[in-house]
Amino acid sequence: MIEYIIKRILMMIPVLIGVSLLVFSLLHFAPGDPARIILGDDAPVEAIEAKREELGLNEPFLVQYVKYVTKIVTKGDLGNSFKSNRPVTEVILERYPTTLKMAGCCILMMVVMGLPIGIISAVKQYSLIDNLAVTIGLVAVSMPNFWLGMVLIIIFSVKLKWLPASGFYGWNYWIMPAMTVGFSNAASLLRTTRSSVLECIRQDYVVTARAKGQKESVVILHHVLRNALLPILTVIGISFGIMLGGAIVTEQIFSIPGIGKLMIDSINSRDYPVVQGAVLLVALSFSLANLIVDIMYSIIDPRIQIKGAKKIKGAEKYDEN
Amino acid sequence: MMKTEGGGNKARKHRFGDAIFQFTRNRLAVFCLLVLGAIIFCALFADLIAPFGIDEQQISEALQAPSRSHWFGTDNYGRDIFSRVLHGGRVSLLVAIAATLLSTVFGVLFGSVAGYYEGRIGNLIMRIMDIFMAIPSLLMAIVLAASFGAGLNNTILAIAISSIPSFTRVVRAPILAVKQNEYMEASRAIGARTPRLILRHILPNILAIVIVQSTLGVANAIISVASLSFLGLGVQPPTPEWGTMLSAGRAYITKCYWMVTFPGLAIVLSVICLNVLGDALRDALDPRLKM
Amino acid sequence: MEGKKLLSVKNLKIQYNTRSMGICRAVNDVSFDLNYGETLGVVGETGAGKTTIAKGIMRLVSTPPGKIVAGEVCFAGENLLKVSEKKMQTYRGNKISMIFQDPMTSLNPIDTVGAQIAEVLKLHSAPMSKQQLMRKAADMLEMVGIPGERSYDYPHQFSGGMKQRIVIAIALACSPELIIADEPTTALDVTIQAQILELMNKLKKETQTSMILITHDLGVVAEMCDKVAVVYAGEIVEYGTARQVYKETQHPYTLGLFQSLPSLTGDETRLKPIAGMMPDPSDLPPGCCFHPRCPFAENACQASKPPLRVLETGHKVRCMKSLNGRS
Numbered sequence: 001m002i003e004y005i006i007k008r009i010l011m012m013i014p015v016l017i018g019v020s021l022l023v024f025s026l027l028h029f030a031p032g033d034p035a036r037i038i039l040g041d042d043a044p045v046e047a048i049e050a051k052r053e054e055l056g057l058n059e060p061f062l063v064q065y066v067k068y069v070t071k072i073v074t075k076g077d078l079g080n081s082f083k084s085n086r087p088v089t090e091v092i093l094e095r096y097p098t099t100l101k102m103a104g105c106c107i108l109m110m111v112v113m114g115l116p117i118g119i120i121s122a123v124k125q126y127s128l129i130d131n132l133a134v135t136i137g138l139v140a141v142s143m144p145n146f147w148l149g150m151v152l153i154i155i156f157s158v159k160l161k162w163l164p165a166s167g168f169y170g171w172n173y174w175i176m177p178a179m180t181v182g183f184s185n186a187a188s189l190l191r192t193t194r195s196s197v198l199e200c201i202r203q204d205y206v207v208t209a210r211a212k213g214q215k216e217s218v219v220i221l222h223h224v225l226r227n228a229l230l231p232i233l234t235v236i237g238i239s240f241g242i243m244l245g246g247a248i249v250t251e252q253i254f255s256i257p258g259i260g261k262l263m264i265d266s267i268n269s270r271d272y273p274v275v276q277g278a279v280l281l282v283a284l285s286f287s288l289a290n291l292i293v294d295i296m297y298s299i300i301d302p303r304i305q306i307k308g309a310k311k312i313k314g315a316e317k318y319d320e321n
Numbered sequence: 322m323m324k325t326e327g328g329g330n331k332a333r334k335h336r337f338g339d340a341i342f343q344f345t346r347n348r349l350a351v352f353c354l355l356v357l358g359a360i361i362f363c364a365l366f367a368d369l370i371a372p373f374g375i376d377e378q379q380i381s382e383a384l385q386a387p388s389r390s391h392w393f394g395t396d397n398y399g400r401d402i403f404s405r406v407l408h409g410g411r412v413s414l415l416v417a418i419a420a421t422l423l424s425t426v427f428g429v430l431f432g433s434v435a436g437y438y439e440g441r442i443g444n445l446i447m448r449i450m451d452i453f454m455a456i457p458s459l460l461m462a463i464v465l466a467a468s469f470g471a472g473l474n475n476t477i478l479a480i481a482i483s484s485i486p487s488f489t490r491v492v493r494a495p496i497l498a499v500k501q502n503e504y505m506e507a508s509r510a511i512g513a514r515t516p517r518l519i520l521r522h523i524l525p526n527i528l529a530i531v532i533v534q535s536t537l538g539v540a541n542a543i544i545s546v547a548s549l550s551f552l553g554l555g556v557q558p559p560t561p562e563w564g565t566m567l568s569a570g571r572a573y574i575t576k577c578y579w580m581v582t583f584p585g586l587a588i589v590l591s592v593i594c595l596n597v598l599g600d601a602l603r604d605a606l607d608p609r610l611k612m
Numbered sequence: 613m614e615g616k617k618l619l620s621v622k623n624l625k626i627q628y629n630t631r632s633m634g635i636c637r638a639v640n641d642v643s644f645d646l647n648y649g650e651t652l653g654v655v656g657e658t659g660a661g662k663t664t665i666a667k668g669i670m671r672l673v674s675t676p677p678g679k680i681v682a683g684e685v686c687f688a689g690e691n692l693l694k695v696s697e698k699k700m701q702t703y704r705g706n707k708i709s710m711i712f713q714d715p716m717t718s719l720n721p722i723d724t725v726g727a728q729i730a731e732v733l734k735l736h737s738a739p740m741s742k743q744q745l746m747r748k749a750a751d752m753l754e755m756v757g758i759p760g761e762r763s764y765d766y767p768h769q770f771s772g773g774m775k776q777r778i779v780i781a782i783a784l785a786c787s788p789e790l791i792i793a794d795e796p797t798t799a800l801d802v803t804i805q806a807q808i809l810e811l812m813n814k815l816k817k818e819t820q821t822s823m824i825l826i827t828h829d830l831g832v833v834a835e836m837c838d839k840v841a842v843v844y845a846g847e848i849v850e851y852g853t854a855r856q857v858y859k860e861t862q863h864p865y866t867l868g869l870f871q872s873l874p875s876l877t878g879d880e881t882r883l884k885p886i887a888g889m890m891p892d893p894s895d896l897p898p899g900c901c902f903h904p905r906c907p908f909a910e911n912a913c914q915a916s917k918p919p920l921r922v923l924e925t926g927h928k929v930r931c932m933k934s935l936n937g938r939s
Contacts, residue, residue, distance in 0.1 A: 213700075
């Protein structure tokens, strides 16, 4: 198992290098001059040129890239922000905890809202709860979640004046953003849960369990749910990975100082090092989330064998009849 | 001996005829198809239907709530929101459909090649896709849009490229499976050559998946366009588009809820119809399809 | 307790209410008895309703869309169709067990086989510690010919034949009085079939359990069953001792089944199937269900449904004619 994890982490490295190259190139060929944006349009041409030299923007593309990667690999240094000249690592780490907390809240909301209803919906198929859940699920999945955020603001901040619309200073600032991201993801989880449970509930081993005289609640929880878990975990894992990338538009709407807002602001101000560093971090988080999902797969389902994992002792000689 | 009654299967000639039959029995799906048709009709003929022009500013009437003359109210420049929603639909749908078309074509291309030629070429393609997929697709689209610059065509390109990897993966999977099937071996054994194999055996199998994935893809693309435009990276004002209208309306959210509500509802309606259609197509074409 | 009635099924009717095809009459007016220690063979083609009868007895019919519309299932004096679900759960796995058709899908893939046997033990025995449960589970495995140490393995690590043995172990764990075996060997290949049947015979004799054996294989029935019921389109068309049904065949359908068996001796060059197909349970023909395919049919057969006639020997047949053995 450890070998598998190490192997997977090693395989992430070329992917991350590819990501950094991709983002570096895209930003490099983007319109807009960072120096000019920093100094302002009115700055004299020489000042802009000097700034460009200072930021290393005049060197050939590959040279810039190699310098960048070398700095990361040797010193763990992601460069300095064009705008504030602070180390990128510092800028990012300032914001990341907020995103982490948001992601945690949202995942909680998502699971609490989506999972139980998905299960009930599948167990009582065609009932009122099921029809309601499927309909609401469909509508929620079809909404851009930032629109939901704005609607929530209209209802709860403007009309009812219960909750604050922006900022991130106390627990009541969390509710609407978490609801926004949590709700649409909960809908997706609900749909996946429902279809996975529906598929498992029709399996023969469920009939076997009932034929043993087992209680229905145990049949659902122990036999059906544990087998239905794999797609459910995948959705939760991937959603968490995406949330770690900052719920970009939601952070924008609620003015939450997280990674998402950082990336948008940096893109708009052409603060390349920050964008590169942030995207790298997002790619890393996402890949780790995928890895964790895969590991959980092999823990939950004994049929999924990780190569090199311990084989069950002595089973080989019985594998004829 | 008396004649047999009941029983006996009617031979189903065409798999797609069967699928269409199945589809029409799903009343919700047919309804959504009609609604979608209506939306597309309105978008295409927005010029004729819309009561006002997209840029007809009547400052005196700015920021009015929905009324009989302005069904969706007016915005901060006094423009009729209903008309702008109709015209905006044209842009949103155009971008979404164009982007999805592009990603379908290239997704099928890459996916087929990667699936059929499993060796170095296939591996290379999939590694490149892995790199793209390491970043959540919205973020990918944002970075691409930032790189290409604003504007309609660049937005289409950005969204298309960010969707190609998942398409590729989805197309590749059944091709890998079909390749293993015994009837492929049998066909080769009687001398069928590669083009025939691809046409007769592989394409029909992926056609179903491609149709479903594109339908759902348009739905996602609509949301992506709106997101990009909302962030200022996609379509630029004054071009009406549902996302830019949401962005503009945000500033007035405290007093004029209608600027934000109606474009959003338009998005929700279109996406619901597409999602229902996609699900219904999936059930009709192959209930075993799991994506 | 030989000779005493264990199970008495009377006029059982089970229907499925489907959205696409209307009412599906899966089981129509089925009655039979089973004594202690007896083995009843339920024979018929695929789709005849045999599995539904079995599920009906255990009340495992999925209730939307299925429904037990009428009838009685008297087990040791109690009508199972009228007891509460909680009471029924004490019967299942305990007094009545089922062995299923497809061993590949009947076991939960993410539980060890020992745990799956222990589950039924835990439900119906006095409280025991976990080790005791697992030890008993291992004993059950030994009883069906699998080494006890393998109780910590998962189903996918066993072959089809061994999986079926595990299913049998689960069924026998609580020493039931009745076992319903639903085509237990259909999914296995012939050599394994023989082994499984031998195992079932041996265990049956050792434990004196009564059995209902559902199958479409006439050879298996001949080997293992005391009584035979032939099912067609959800009805019993012939019922008697094995000897009566095999040697004194009365119903044209049963006759057709025997005649369609290829013979090792004899000069035939072609097989003799029964022409036509079993009717769709949502669209049954009027009168006798078999008349469209029956070589002896007359107009009267279409007019009214023949009742189950009882001949002097206790042999029952649902036909207006008498065939008196094979011609």
